[in-house]
Amino acid sequence: MNEQEILKTELRWSAIVAGAIGVIVVVIVISSAAMVLHPPSNIEPIDPTSLHREGEFVEANLGSIENPDGSITVRIVATQFAFLPRCVPVPVNRRVVFRFATPDVIHGLLISGTNVNTMVVPGYVSQVNTVFPEPGDRFVPCHEYCGIGHGGMWSIVRVVSEEEWQPDSNGRMTCEFPH
Amino acid sequence: MAEYEEPSAADRPVNVADPVLEADLERVLKDVPRGALALCGIAVLLMLLAWLAVYFGVFLPRGPIS
Numbered sequence: 429m430n431e432q433e434i435l436k437t438e439l440r441w442s443a444i445v446a447g448a449i450g451v452i453v454v455v456i457v458i459s460s461a462a463m464v465l466h467p468p469s470n471i472e473p474i475d476p477t478s479l480h481r482e483g484e485f486v487e488a489n490l491g492s493i494e495n496p497d498g499s500i501t502v503r504i505v506a507t508q509f510a511f512l513p514r515c516v517p518v519p520v521n522r523r524v525v526f527r528f529a530t531p532d533v534i535h536g537l538l539i540s541g542t543n544v545n546t547m548v549v550p551g552y553v554s555q556v557n558t559v560f561p562e563p564g565d566r567f568v569p570c571h572e573y574c575g576i577g578h579g580g581m582w583s584i585v586r587v588v589s590e591e592e593w594q595p596d597s598n599g600r601m602t603c604e605f606p607h
Numbered sequence: 608m609a610e611y612e613e614p615s616a617a618d619r620p621v622n623v624a625d626p627v628l629e630a631d632l633e634r635v636l637k638d639v640p641r642g643a644l645a646l647c648g649i650a651v652l653l654m655l656l657a658w659l660a661v662y663f664g665v666f667l668p669r670g671p672i673s
Contacts, residue, residue, distance in 0.1 A: 437640050444648065448655050455662065465671050542673045557673045 468546060470555035472582070476531045485529045492516050494599035499523040502585075506548045508536040509569065509577030515584040515603035520563045528554040536572030539585050547572060560587040561571035 459467060476536075479485040481576035485505055491513050492502050500522055505512045507530060518524045519581055528537070528548045538545040546554045560566075595601040650663045 437644070441644065441647065445651065448651050451655060452658060455659070459662075459667065463667070463671050464673060466673050468672060541669060543666065543669045557671075559670050561668070561670055 442466070465534035468554075468556045470553065472553040472555070473551060474529055474553050475527070476550040478588060479529050481530055484527070487512070492595075492601050494595050494601075501525045501527065503527045503529075503552050504569065504583065506530045506537065506581075508523055508532050508575050508602075509570075509581040511537070511570070511581065513583075513602070515586055516604050517586045517588050517593070517601050518560060519590055520560055521590075522559065524558055524560065526556045526558070533574050534572055535570050535574050537568055537583075538571055540567040540569075542566065545571075560585075563587045563592075582596050 474483070474485070477577075480487070485503060490503050490505060492500055494500055500518050502516050502518060502524060504516065504526065506528055526544065528546065529552075530548045532548050532550065534550065535548040536546065537548065541562075541564075542558060542560065544556050544558050546556050548554050564587055566585040566587065568576055568583040568585055574581065584603070593601065
Protein backbone atom coordinates (compact mmCIF):
# COMPACT_ATOMS: atom_id res chain seq x y z
CA MET A 429 0.00 0.00 0.00
CA ASN A 430 1.60 3.23 -1.10
CA GLU A 431 1.08 6.73 0.25
CA GLN A 432 -1.47 7.62 -2.39
CA GLU A 433 -3.66 4.71 -1.37
CA ILE A 434 -3.32 5.57 2.32
CA LEU A 435 -4.33 9.14 1.58
CA LYS A 436 -7.31 7.93 -0.43
CA THR A 437 -8.42 5.70 2.44
CA GLU A 438 -8.12 8.53 4.93
CA LEU A 439 -10.12 10.86 2.69
CA ARG A 440 -12.83 8.23 2.31
CA TRP A 441 -13.00 7.80 6.06
CA SER A 442 -13.12 11.57 6.55
CA ALA A 443 -16.10 11.67 4.19
CA ILE A 444 -17.89 8.96 6.19
CA VAL A 445 -17.30 10.80 9.49
CA ALA A 446 -18.37 14.11 7.94
CA GLY A 447 -21.50 12.35 6.67
CA ALA A 448 -22.32 11.05 10.17
CA ILE A 449 -21.87 14.52 11.67
CA GLY A 450 -23.88 15.97 8.79
CA VAL A 451 -26.80 13.62 9.54
CA ILE A 452 -26.85 14.77 13.18
CA VAL A 453 -26.65 18.46 12.26
CA VAL A 454 -29.41 18.14 9.64
CA VAL A 455 -31.68 16.31 12.12
CA ILE A 456 -31.10 19.02 14.77
CA VAL A 457 -31.61 21.92 12.36
CA ILE A 458 -34.77 20.50 10.75
CA SER A 459 -36.40 19.42 14.03
CA SER A 460 -35.43 22.70 15.73
CA ALA A 461 -36.94 24.74 12.91
CA ALA A 462 -40.06 22.58 12.58
CA MET A 463 -40.74 22.32 16.32
CA VAL A 464 -39.38 25.75 17.29
CA LEU A 465 -36.81 24.27 19.64
CA HIS A 466 -33.99 26.38 20.92
CA PRO A 467 -32.11 26.78 24.17
CA PRO A 468 -33.95 28.99 26.67
CA SER A 469 -32.44 32.44 26.57
CA ASN A 470 -33.72 35.30 28.68
CA ILE A 471 -31.61 38.13 30.03
CA GLU A 472 -33.97 40.00 32.30
CA PRO A 473 -32.60 41.77 35.38
CA ILE A 474 -34.58 41.98 38.61
CA ASP A 475 -33.71 43.45 42.00
CA PRO A 476 -33.30 40.42 44.30
CA THR A 477 -33.54 42.57 47.44
CA SER A 478 -37.08 43.74 46.73
CA LEU A 479 -38.68 41.06 44.57
CA HIS A 480 -40.75 39.76 47.52
CA ARG A 481 -42.19 43.24 48.18
CA GLU A 482 -42.97 44.55 44.72
CA GLY A 483 -43.35 43.42 41.14
CA GLU A 484 -44.55 40.15 39.68
CA PHE A 485 -42.86 37.88 42.25
CA VAL A 486 -44.84 39.06 45.30
CA GLU A 487 -46.43 36.13 47.15
CA ALA A 488 -49.97 36.81 45.90
CA ASN A 489 -48.79 36.62 42.30
CA LEU A 490 -46.90 33.31 42.52
CA GLY A 491 -48.14 30.05 41.03
CA SER A 492 -50.11 29.30 37.86
CA ILE A 493 -52.22 31.79 35.96
CA GLU A 494 -53.98 31.42 32.62
CA ASN A 495 -53.28 34.16 30.10
CA PRO A 496 -55.93 35.57 27.74
CA ASP A 497 -54.39 33.61 24.82
CA GLY A 498 -54.84 30.30 26.70
CA SER A 499 -51.19 29.87 27.59
CA ILE A 500 -50.13 29.48 31.22
CA THR A 501 -47.60 31.53 33.14
CA VAL A 502 -46.07 29.96 36.24
CA ARG A 503 -44.10 32.16 38.62
CA ILE A 504 -41.92 30.47 41.20
CA VAL A 505 -39.51 31.91 43.74
CA ALA A 506 -36.56 29.68 44.57
CA THR A 507 -35.34 30.44 48.05
CA GLN A 508 -33.31 28.71 50.75
CA PHE A 509 -34.66 26.02 51.02
CA ALA A 510 -37.94 25.78 49.14
CA PHE A 511 -39.66 26.56 45.89
CA LEU A 512 -42.67 28.80 46.42
CA PRO A 513 -45.29 27.57 45.83
CA ARG A 514 -44.44 23.95 46.59
CA CYS A 515 -46.84 22.65 43.96
CA VAL A 516 -48.09 24.23 40.73
CA PRO A 517 -50.82 22.80 38.48
CA VAL A 518 -50.63 23.22 34.69
CA PRO A 519 -52.91 21.84 31.97
CA VAL A 520 -51.72 19.27 29.46
CA ASN A 521 -50.86 20.28 25.87
CA ARG A 522 -50.76 24.02 26.47
CA ARG A 523 -47.86 26.40 26.21
CA VAL A 524 -46.47 26.98 29.69
CA VAL A 525 -44.09 29.82 30.50
CA PHE A 526 -42.08 29.24 33.67
CA ARG A 527 -40.57 32.31 35.30
CA PHE A 528 -38.17 31.85 38.20
CA ALA A 529 -36.41 34.32 40.48
CA THR A 530 -34.43 34.07 43.70
CA PRO A 531 -33.83 36.57 46.49
CA ASP A 532 -30.80 34.79 47.99
CA VAL A 533 -28.28 32.48 46.32
CA ILE A 534 -27.87 30.60 43.04
CA HIS A 535 -30.32 27.74 42.66
CA GLY A 536 -30.98 25.37 39.77
CA LEU A 537 -33.86 23.14 38.81
CA LEU A 538 -35.09 20.59 36.37
CA ILE A 539 -38.57 19.28 35.78
CA SER A 540 -38.22 15.51 35.67
CA GLY A 541 -39.35 13.80 32.50
CA THR A 542 -39.03 17.03 30.51
CA ASN A 543 -36.22 19.03 28.95
CA VAL A 544 -36.76 21.96 31.34
CA ASN A 545 -33.47 22.57 33.12
CA THR A 546 -32.27 25.99 34.20
CA MET A 547 -30.27 27.93 36.74
CA VAL A 548 -31.91 30.56 38.92
CA VAL A 549 -29.42 33.36 39.53
CA PRO A 550 -29.96 36.29 41.91
CA GLY A 551 -30.58 39.45 39.91
CA TYR A 552 -32.09 37.72 36.87
CA VAL A 553 -35.40 36.17 35.87
CA SER A 554 -35.00 32.68 34.38
CA GLN A 555 -37.65 31.85 31.82
CA VAL A 556 -38.40 28.55 30.07
CA ASN A 557 -41.27 27.77 27.68
CA THR A 558 -42.52 24.23 27.31
CA VAL A 559 -45.53 22.02 26.65
CA PHE A 560 -46.44 18.98 28.76
CA PRO A 561 -47.78 16.21 26.51
CA GLU A 562 -48.76 13.85 29.34
CA PRO A 563 -50.64 14.40 32.62
CA GLY A 564 -49.03 13.45 35.93
CA ASP A 565 -46.83 14.80 38.69
CA ARG A 566 -43.33 15.99 37.78
CA PHE A 567 -40.72 16.15 40.48
CA VAL A 568 -38.75 19.42 40.55
CA PRO A 569 -35.58 19.20 42.64
CA CYS A 570 -33.06 21.96 43.21
CA HIS A 571 -29.93 20.74 41.43
CA GLU A 572 -27.49 23.48 42.42
CA TYR A 573 -26.11 23.13 45.93
CA CYS A 574 -27.54 26.11 47.78
CA GLY A 575 -26.82 25.37 51.44
CA ILE A 576 -27.46 22.92 54.26
CA GLY A 577 -31.13 22.38 53.38
CA HIS A 578 -30.49 21.87 49.64
CA GLY A 579 -31.49 18.18 49.77
CA GLY A 580 -35.00 19.05 50.96
CA MET A 581 -35.60 21.74 48.36
CA TRP A 582 -38.05 20.44 45.81
CA SER A 583 -41.39 21.16 44.24
CA ILE A 584 -44.06 19.47 42.14
CA VAL A 585 -45.45 20.42 38.75
CA ARG A 586 -48.86 18.76 38.54
CA VAL A 587 -49.88 18.31 34.89
CA VAL A 588 -53.67 17.94 34.79
CA SER A 589 -56.13 17.18 32.01
CA GLU A 590 -58.20 19.93 30.38
CA GLU A 591 -61.21 18.80 32.45
CA GLU A 592 -59.27 19.10 35.69
CA TRP A 593 -57.87 22.51 34.78
CA GLN A 594 -60.45 24.76 36.44
CA PRO A 595 -58.96 28.16 37.24
CA ASP A 596 -60.88 30.74 39.28
CA SER A 597 -62.28 33.96 37.90
CA ASN A 598 -58.80 35.49 37.96
CA GLY A 599 -57.39 32.64 35.90
CA ARG A 600 -55.49 31.25 38.89
CA MET A 601 -55.36 27.69 40.14
CA THR A 602 -53.54 25.99 42.99
CA CYS A 603 -52.87 22.35 43.83
CA GLU A 604 -55.61 22.29 46.50
CA PHE A 605 -58.23 20.47 44.48
CA PRO A 606 -59.65 16.91 44.44
CA HIS A 607 -57.16 14.79 42.56
CA MET B 608 36.73 -0.09 24.95
CA ALA B 609 36.36 -3.34 26.94
CA GLU B 610 36.36 -6.67 25.16
CA TYR B 611 33.60 -9.16 26.04
CA GLU B 612 33.65 -12.88 25.43
CA GLU B 613 29.92 -13.05 25.02
CA PRO B 614 28.78 -11.40 21.80
CA SER B 615 26.00 -8.83 21.83
CA ALA B 616 22.47 -10.02 21.08
CA ALA B 617 22.46 -7.50 18.28
CA ASP B 618 25.12 -9.56 16.52
CA ARG B 619 22.46 -11.95 15.29
CA PRO B 620 20.11 -10.46 12.67
CA VAL B 621 17.18 -12.50 13.99
CA ASN B 622 17.28 -10.49 17.21
CA VAL B 623 17.20 -7.06 15.65
CA ALA B 624 15.63 -7.43 12.22
CA ASP B 625 12.12 -8.37 11.20
CA PRO B 626 12.45 -11.72 9.49
CA VAL B 627 9.29 -11.07 7.47
CA LEU B 628 9.91 -10.59 3.79
CA GLU B 629 8.85 -7.27 2.28
CA ALA B 630 6.67 -9.08 -0.23
CA ASP B 631 4.81 -10.93 2.52
CA LEU B 632 4.37 -7.69 4.42
CA GLU B 633 2.89 -5.98 1.37
CA ARG B 634 0.48 -8.85 0.81
CA VAL B 635 -0.81 -8.75 4.40
CA LEU B 636 -1.06 -4.97 4.58
CA LYS B 637 -3.10 -4.95 1.40
CA ASP B 638 -6.12 -6.29 3.26
CA VAL B 639 -5.62 -4.46 6.58
CA PRO B 640 -7.56 -1.23 5.80
CA ARG B 641 -10.66 -3.20 4.83
CA GLY B 642 -10.97 -4.81 8.25
CA ALA B 643 -10.13 -1.56 10.02
CA LEU B 644 -12.65 0.34 7.93
CA ALA B 645 -15.33 -2.26 8.61
CA LEU B 646 -14.68 -2.07 12.36
CA CYS B 647 -14.68 1.76 12.40
CA GLY B 648 -17.72 1.87 10.16
CA ILE B 649 -19.72 -0.42 12.44
CA ALA B 650 -18.66 1.59 15.52
CA VAL B 651 -19.63 4.92 13.96
CA LEU B 652 -22.90 3.50 12.63
CA LEU B 653 -23.84 2.18 16.07
CA MET B 654 -22.99 5.54 17.65
CA LEU B 655 -25.08 7.36 15.06
CA LEU B 656 -28.03 4.99 15.65
CA ALA B 657 -27.68 5.41 19.44
CA TRP B 658 -27.71 9.21 19.07
CA LEU B 659 -30.79 9.10 16.83
CA ALA B 660 -32.52 6.73 19.27
CA VAL B 661 -31.89 9.09 22.23
CA TYR B 662 -32.87 12.18 20.21
CA PHE B 663 -36.14 10.77 18.83
CA GLY B 664 -36.89 8.33 21.65
CA VAL B 665 -36.06 10.47 24.70
CA PHE B 666 -35.33 14.11 23.90
CA LEU B 667 -38.21 14.99 21.56
CA PRO B 668 -40.95 13.08 23.48
CA ARG B 669 -40.04 15.09 26.59
CA GLY B 670 -41.62 18.13 24.99
CA PRO B 671 -40.22 21.23 23.35
CA ILE B 672 -38.43 23.97 25.25
CA SER B 673 -37.55 27.47 24.22
